[in-house]
Amino acid sequence: MVDSFRIGIAGLGTVGAGVIKILQTHQTMISGRAGCSVEIVAVSARDKSKDRGVDLSRYEWLDKAASLAGRDDLDAVVELIGGEEGDALELARNALDNGISFVTANKALLAHHGYDLAVLAEENNVSLMYEAAVAGGIPIIKSLREGFAANEIEAVYGILNGTCNYILTEMRETGRPFSDVLKEAQDKGYAEADPEFDIEGIDSAHKLCLLSSLAFGVKPDFQTLKAQGISHITAADISYAQELGYRIKLLGISRQIDGTIIQMVEPCLVSESSTMGAVEGVFNAVFVEGDFVGTELQIGRGAGEGPTASAIVADIIDLARGYKVPAFGIPALMLADANKGDPGEMESRFYIHLTVIDKPGVLAEITAIMRDHDVSMEDVLQRGRDPENSASVVITSHSTKQAEIHKAVAKIESLDFVVKNPTLLRIENF
Ligand SMILES: NC(=O)c1ccc[n+]([C@@H]2O[C@H](COP(=O)([O-])OP(=O)(O)OC[C@H]3O[C@@H](n4cnc5c(N)ncnc54)[C@H](OP(=O)(O)O)[C@@H]3O)[C@@H](O)[C@H]2O)c1
Structure with missing residues (x-):
């Protein structure tokens, strides 16, 4: 067990300032839970003069966030800059490479580079933590x-x-x-x-x-x-x-x-x-x-200063406790390439909203196309007639293959009485 767990924070906007607020407000409680004090050593953002509503005077200010990664007095770098490339990515790669754990709320970065960063974390025997990246305060x-x-x-x-x-x-x-x-x-x-x-x-x-x-x-x-x-x-x-x-x-x-x-x-x-x-x-x-x-x-x-910063601090506490877990639940090198299914084969009910010229025979033609594609209709609403003589036809279908309903709607869309792009939405039963 270490006496203190030392962190550097890059990015002092909504989430970064929130993290500092929590660490300052709950310092004693967090030390108790972490089993050691959590110490902010250095911080970085673009504009040193900006008032961020938190006292930064005790922390070393760095003009370049990237320099956090090269330090030997940090246990973790907390990245709250954002963006899938640029400084956030460079900081992640360099920190992990230098044996410093990395905590982030940056889902864009991880969606694009999560696998490589998880491999890098494991190669260097450190952690990649990202509780705040999905659904904010929900763990x-x-x-x-x-x-x-x-x-x-x-x-x-x-x-x-x-x-x-x-x-x-x-x-x-x-x-x-x-x-x-x-x-x-x-x-x-x-x-x-x-x-x-x-x-x-x-x-x-x-x-x-x-x-x-x-x-x-x-x-x-x-x-x-x-x-x-x-x-x-x-x-x-x-x-x-x-x-x-x-x-x-x-x-x-x-x-x-x-x-x-x-x-x-x-x-x-x-x-x-x-x-x-x-x-x-x-x-x-x-x-x-x-x-x-x-x-x-x-x-x-799912977002906002409090919930997101709360998730970041939870990750920091886990790291300070010495807790270590593979970023995606299993060793990164065991992560497989996803065997992607074809959404077109999925069966669901659908909602279709058509805007059509209001004239006889329209519904019959729509119904015939649906039938040709094996789409059976559950409900039909016909509403409104606007000054341009168009009306809304709203259909819900019984369960049908996505590929078939797409074909049927594409055919209906090409008919001359359809005056706007149709809206096609899946109906999910949860
Ligand atoms: N806000 C949310 O509710 C929320 C929720 C979940 C996840 N997130 C994620 O959390 C991260 C941060 O979001 P945020 O809302 O806190 O963003 P933000 O308010 O825009 O703050 C970004 C911070 O990064 C600093 N910054 C920008 N470029 C920098 C650089 N090159 N070097 C050092 N610092 C730099 C900015 O400095 P200045 O202040 O000096 O301009 C600012 O302090 C993002 O990845 C976001 O997707 C946010």
Whole structure:
């Protein structure tokens, strides 16, 4: 047992300042839990003069974050800069190479370089920790790596992005369009100035890669994961979904089916009376299905200073206790390349929203195409007639292969009475 566990922190923004706040506020309690004092030795950010709401006077200031990696007085470097390449990656590689454990909240970095960094950590007999990278305050990394270690995991899925969940919740509650609510989310600080990663599903995909790796013992692989975001979801879709008893949620889903892994990030309909449907606002929810444990659920705040910094400090305490565990649950060199399943073969129910010229025979033609592709319809709504004489036709299907419904919708889209791009969403039964 060491007397003190010494860390350097790179990045003093929302999360970095939060980490310092927790370590200062709970110094005695944390020492007790860690079995030694946790000492911040040095910090780094871009602008030394910025007031970060925490007292930094006791710590050495470094203008270059990269220099943390070369020190011999640190047990861990905490990277809270962000970005999948650049200084964050350089710091990770150099710290691990120099035998310093690395703690991060940076899911983009790990989704792209997680495997190489995990190998590097093991080669140097140090740890790569990233509890804060997925679902903020929810300890899902530890749960999957340790709590569920006795199980073969069948699926892991959930709401992994609080910004999108906030936007979808606000759109449903207020009937306002996506662009209005996004602007409000940015004004309130829930969405980044550049919201692309959140609203296009990329942030959820980064997180899902890490969950898949832990759940199924495969290398994190962002490149082959196709993500769909929520920017095409309209207030009308949300309202029709509600009329049919559903809510729209951006879900990350990873399932093991017949030895293959199917990963997807897309907006889906879930029953409004389901637990998933009830997770609203900035909250995240992660479900894990294990063969012996059954289905488990954790709900909590997925981002923000407090929850994210809390997860970082939990990792620091684990390291200070001398705790050591492979980053993705098994030795990195045992991580397999994922045997990817074909999502087209997956069967689900679907929601289709078509905007069509309101004239006789339209529904008959749509129905014929559906029949030709073996898609049977469960519910049909016809709504509204706007000044351009168009109407909405909303269909829910019985369970059908994704590939078939895609073909059917592509054919319907090419018909001259269809005036807007159709919306096609999976209906998930949780
Ligand atoms: N915010 C959240 O709720 C949340 C949740 C989960 C995960 N994360 C992850 O946590 C990480 C940090 O996020 P954040 O929200 O705290 O970001 P942030 O508020 O933008 O802070 C980034 C910090 O990094 C510093 N920085 C930028 N480039 C640097 C460089 N080259 N060298 C040294 N410092 C540099 C900035 O310095 P200045 O302050 O001087 O400009 C700033 O202090 C990201 O990986 C993010 O994805 C964040």
